[in-house]
Amino acid sequence: MRRHPYRRWRDGTAALRVGDGPATVPVEIAASYRARTRGLLGRDGIDGALLLTPAASVHTFRMRFAIDVAHLDRDLRVIAVTTMPPGRLGLPRPRSRHVLEAAAGAMAGWGLWVGTVLAVEAPADTP
Numbered sequence: 001m002r003r004h005p006y007r008r009w010r011d012g013t014a015a016l017r018v019g020d021g022p023a024t025v026p027v028e029i030a031a032s033y034r035a036r037t038r039g040l041l042g043r044d045g046i047d048g049a050l051l052l053t054p055a056a057s058v059h060t061f062r063m064r065f066a067i068d069v070a071h072l073d074r075d076l077r078v079i080a081v082t083t084m085p086p087g088r089l090g091l092p093r094p095r096s097r098h099v100l101e102a103a104a105g106a107m108a109g110w111g112l113w114v115g116t117v118l119a120v121e122a123p124a125d126t127p
Helices: 033-038 106-110
Strands: 012-018 024-030 049-052 067-072 078-084 098-103 118-121
Touching (some): 024 118
Antiparallel strands (some): 012 024
């Protein structure tokens, strides 16, 4: 079983690697209560993705755009993917430890499906 190198998640930016592909996607990490609560509210879109950790469910109340939502287990393996329009409440997923959000349709473009293993890589200038 593969463990993720981060032991303590912190708010900030990183790069998301989908599967074994060479390309990365910019990702914002929302680990604090305040950052998770704010999420994508008040935005008109997102370039890349937002990783909420820890999280088991999300909602799209007061959001301005539809999003793709991927539920991840503790090893960052995708256990469910769905698209949620604004004004919806997502149900909590058993075994979900993290939730990845992106603009609707983005995850399919990245090749992200159920069973895909993700990796979060810290920026090069961070120790």
